[in-house]
Amino acid sequence: MTNNDIKEALSRSYLATIVHRCGHKFGSFTFDHGVDLTIQEQGTRSVPGGGIRFLQSGRSIDCQLKATTEDQITVSTGVIKYSLNNKNYNDLIYRRDTNSKPIVLILFILPQDDSHWVECYQDRMISQKHLYWYSIPKSAQIATNENSKTTIEISDANVINLNTMPTLFDQIDALTSTP
C-alpha cells in the first residue's frame, strides 16, 4: 500500500473505532452519489415488560474522508486551515446541491512522523491524532480551476472524539436548519 492508502485506511479505522464505541453503525450503506461512508445512528426504545429494543433511529451522516498530516494544515485561533483539491471541493458543492441529506468532509490529521501514526505496546495500542468534520457553506461556489486548491477553514469545535460523537448527529441536523 502507498502512504496515502495507509493514511486513508487509518482514517477509516480511527473513525470506525469512535463510532462503534458510541454504539452506532459505520460503513458503506449507500452506493455511488460521491459518499465514502455513512454513519448510522442507533437508538433505543422501551418495550412492554421493561426491556429495551435497539433500532436504527433514521438519522445518518454521509461522509467523505480525507487524511493528511500535521505539516499540511495551519492552526489559527479556533480554526484549522487545510488546502483541499478543487476537484474534491467542487464535489462537496455538487453533493451539497444534489444529495438528499447534508454531506460532510471528515479530515483525519496524523502526526508528520509516520512512526507515531500507530504505536503498539504490551497493554495498549495508540492511534493518532485528530478527527474533524467540515460542512461546505451554502455560500460556497464552484472553483473554476480544478487543478488548483481551495483553503477551507474548519472550526476546532468540530472535533470528533468520544465526548463529541454523541452530539454529532444533532450538530449535523442543525446544519439543515441553518439558512
Add this chain to the structure above:
Amino acid sequence: MSSIELYRTVINFLEKTGWSHQGSNEYYMYYKPPADMGFDEKYQLNVPIRFAATDYNESINFIASVVADIYESTPDQLFYDVTDYGSILKRDAVYFKLASKELRLNDHSVNTIHVITVLNNLIKSYENYIKISFRNLFSNKYRDIKKTIRAANRLLEVSPLRIVDLEYQSFSFGVSVDTVMGKDAIAREDVSRWRDASLSQYSAEVLNADFYSREGIDHIKSRFTPEERKAIYEPIFKAINSNDYYLSLTDNEYRPKRRLNQIPRSTEIEIIPPNTKIDESLRDINYYTVVVTVDRSTNAKKGAVTIPRKVLEDDLFTKPIESVEIDYIVDNYKVIRFQQPLKVGLDSDQNGFLLWNLEQFDLSVTAQSIAEARSELTSSILKYYRLWKQGGSDFEQLEDYERAASFFSENVIQE
C-alpha cells in the same frame, strides 16, 4: 412504486398511527412518535423531502425500512398489507407489449420466434447490467474481481427475472426481479437493498435511456466503457431493432407508455464502436467432472455433448473440481505412463481466461477455451519430457531440465 409515492405512503402511515408533525426545512419533515411507544423524549424521525436529490430513492427506502423496523414488520406488510409473493413481484414489475408489424394480421399477434428473441435479449442485457453494476459498486468489498463476479452470479441465481403477468391477445407481459426469495443467501445488507432497486435502475438506465439526443448518448458513453456497453446495450438493440414487430413499455394494465423506436445505425455504432471486444472478465469459470453417455454403435465421428447447467449442479454424478491428474502422455504414438500423476490446478484469472497450473514444472498456461488450454498444456509437458530425454547438455535450459528430470526420472514406468 415511485419514490414520491413511497414518501406519501410513509407520511400517511405516520399520521394515521399517531405520529405528530413537528416542522420541516429544505431537507426533512420531522415527526415525533406517540408517547406510548417508549422512545426518548428528544427522538424524532427525519423524513427526507429533497425529492430531486440523486439519492432520494435510497433515502426514502431507508426511512421506510426504519419505520417498518420500529413496528417489527416489513415495508410491504406494513404499508400495503401485501404478503402475497405474486403481488409483491407484480407491484415492481416492468411491462412490455409486442405487436406484429404485419398488416394482414388483424390481432397483431406475434411469431413465437420474436417473443423468444425479445425475452432472450432482455435477460442477457439485464444479467450483464447486473454483473457490471455490481462489479462497479461492490468490487472494493471483495478480495478480487473473480470473487466479485462470482457474488454477482450468485445474486442472479437467487434473483432471476420472472414473468409475473401475461396477456396473450396482444402478447404483453410483465417481468420482475424476485426480491422476496433468497434474502438469506445474500450476506451483505447493502447488496440486498441494491437488489430491491436493481430492476428500476435497469429500466431507467437501459430501457428508458435516451438514444436520440446528444446529451442522452453522451450520458450513456460516460456511464459505461465500450465493452460494458456492448454487453448491456447490444442485446437490447437486437430486441428493439426488428422489422417484424413493435416493442413498447406499458403500465401494469398494458396501456402503452412508450414505444421503443428503432435505434439509428449511427447511434448504435457510436455507443458500441466496431471491433469492441467482449468483456471476458464477466465470465465465471467453474470446472466439473460429469458422467455422460456416448452411444458407440453410431458411426458419427463428430458430435457435441450438451450438458444443461442445471444438470451440472443437481446431478449426483457431477462434482465440482479444482484439479485433474494426468497419468500418461503420448509422444510420437508412444504412450508414456507415470507412476505418480502430474497434477494440474484448474483456475481462471481476473480477465475471465482459463488458467491452468502445473506445479511440478512451475508452469502456467492461459487460454480462452478448453481446447486451447489442453493443447498448450500438452505441448508444454511434451517439451519437458523431450528435454529430459535429450539430457541436460544445454546450459540455457538447465533449470527446465532439472525440473523435468526431478519428475520423469522417478515416475516414468512405461515407454
